[in-house]
Amino acid sequence: MLSVKNLSVAFGGVQALKLDHFDLKENELRVVIGPNGAGKSTFMDIICGKTKPDEGSILFKGEELIGRSEVKITEMGVGRKFQKPTVFTGLSVFDNMLLGLKVKKDIISTFFYKTKKEHLDKIHEIALKVGLQGDLNKIAGSLSHGKKQWLEIAIVLLQDPELMLIDEPAAGMSDSEAEKTGNLLCELSNSHSVIVIEHDMKFVEQIAIDQVSVLVRGSILTQGTFQEVKNDQQVIDCYLGAPDSVQAQRSA
Numbered sequence: 667m668l669s670v671k672n673l674s675v676a677f678g679g680v681q682a683l684k685l686d687h688f689d690l691k692e693n694e695l696r697v698v699i700g701p702n703g704a705g706k707s708t709f710m711d712i713i714c715g716k717t718k719p720d721e722g723s724i725l726f727k728g729e730e731l732i733g734r735s736e737v738k739i740t741e742m743g744v745g746r747k748f749q750k751p752t753v754f755t756g757l758s759v760f761d762n763m764l765l766g767l768k769v770k771k772d773i774i775s776t777f778f779y780k781t782k783k784e785h786l787d788k789i790h791e792i793a794l795k796v797g798l799q800g801d802l803n804k805i806a807g808s809l810s811h812g813k814k815q816w817l818e819i820a821i822v823l824l825q826d827p828e829l830m831l832i833d834e835p836a837a838g839m840s841d842s843e844a845e846k847t848g849n850l851l852c853e854l855s856n857s858h859s860v861i862v863i864e865h866d867m868k869f870v871e872q873i874a875i876d877q878v879s880v881l882v883r884g885s886i887l888t889q890g891t892f893q894e895v896k897n898d899q900q901v902i903d904c905y906l907g908a909p910d911s912v913q914a915q916r917s918a
């Protein structure tokens with residue numbers, strides 16, 4: 667599904683990413699963890715075309731992503747959810763989802779657009795999937811932080827992505843919202859490939875049904891099951907044992 671080779675980028679002389687290789691299988695859920703500044707968001711920014719790397723290759727279903735625009739990469743089937751919700755807070759949940767639909771958006775099509783039954787069905791199906799079926803008429807700005815995040819995930823799903831990139835989905839959520847989000851991500855991985863960046867190790871444990879990759883100073887330090895990674899002395903030294911890690915804060 668995704669094959670990354672020799673990917674690197676530096677910002678003003680600071681090497682933000684230097685990945686030898688990174689592979690993701692179809693319908694795999696990969697969690698990427700690592701300290702602040704390790705290059706996790708930069709990695710996702712490069713995959714989705716937001717940041718241009720200095721060198722490297724990213725093959726998505728055999729096609730090169732490097733050099734393509736963000737719009738083209740989205741059209742190819744890569745969806746990105748950023749950490750901070752970016753929904754239109756003055757619009758209803760339904761209207762936010764309608765705007766997220768994958769439909770022709772040139773001026774003529776937009777002017778003559780009428781909501782089609784298949785689009786309505788799709789909005790309702792995805793609202794049900796993310797747990798927003800009872801909130802479609804609510805103003806998005808009135809939703810809890812957790813529900814705003816689910817709306818963001820719904821908007822990504824409306825683009826029919828095959829690969830979903832999800833940045834810190836559980837940040838700022840209550841325990842019950844985080845648990846529901848974890849269940850949703852595991853369910854989504856039955857039909858999508860998913861890469862999740864996360865700091866919260868309790869949440870990582872819930873969603874780490876496949877492999878966890880540990881990124882440190884722009885490179886993969888190690889990769890394995892949750893238990894393998896959690897007990898890896900290098901990971902403890904570089905990340906989990908650090909005084910500012912979420913793990914440390916939770917057990918303090």
Ligand SMILES: Nc1ncnc2c1ncn2[C@@H]1O[C@H](COP(=O)(O)OP(=O)(O)OP(=O)(O)O)[C@@H](O)[C@H]1O
Pocket residue numbers: 677678680681682700701702703704705706707708709
């Ligand atoms: N646009 C940019 N311009 C300059 N430096 C950048 C830019 N984006 C990222 N960096 C730097 O690249 C490095 C990697 O940052 P990145 O945000 O990818 O890390 P991260 O692992 O996602 O961190 P966090 O967990 O705090 O979100 C950091 O040193 C950061 O300051």
